[in-house]
Amino acid sequence: MTPRAIVIGASAGGVQALSRILPALPARFSIPVLVVVHVPRRRDNALVELFGAKCAVDVKEAEDKEVLGGGTIYFAPADYHLLVEGDGSISLSSEEAVNHSRPAIDVLFETAADAFGPALTGIVLTGANHDGAQGLKAIGAAGGVAIVEAPETAEVPTMPAAALEQCPSARAMSFDQITTYLQELAAP
Structure with a gap:
């Protein structure tokens, strides 16, 4: 099944990890990609500009109540939670x-697992805490595809290892395997 959306989470080392994956998406890639990277509060989000220059697909900061469009990478704004509503639109929250x-x-x-169920792919990349572990478990429980960066190759393995512990059915993949998996989703 081709996913209706892909969600990616990264923390420490995440910009470097994403730099190996997102620019490899071909221009014909038609699945929306939502990305959360832990960025400091009260800082301009330079990720959109950085990846916009590197990627063949559109890159933008997610906006509240926006309807997801194919072929676009949406970055969560600094200091806002990024949520997916039941109708597939984006919601932003400043909750705790x-x-x-x-x-x-x-x-x-x-929230994406609730909205898309089995039509969702989730990817946990490098990071120094346990964020993403419960979320990946929810994706797996909803029948979606759960992927983690192989902990042994992650710059900071804590986050992918925690996600694997919570979601043992997740596939541990190298950057090349993740990139190939995503590129195959764009195949005609």
Whole structure:
């Protein structure tokens, strides 16, 4: 099944990890990709500009009440949780931090699992805490595809290892395997 959306979470080392994955998406990639990276509060989110220059698909900061469009990478704004509503639209929230983070990966993953069920792919990349573990478990429980960066190759293995512990059915993959998996989703 081709997913209706892909969600990706990263923390420490995440920009480097995403730099190996997102620019590899071909221009014909038609699945929306929602990304949470732990970024400091009250800082301009330079990720959109950074990845916009590197990627063949559109890159933007997620906006409240926006309807997801294919072929677009949506980054969570600094200091806002990124959620997916039941109708597939985006919602932003300034509710309490989760796992000491806002935006939190678990919030995105859990709401996307509720919205898309088995038509969702979730990917947990490098990071130094446990954010994303419960969310990936929710994706797996909803029948979605759960992927983690192989902990042994992650810059900071804590987050992928925690996600594997919570979601043992998740597939541990190298960057090349993740990139190939995503590129195959764009195949005609």
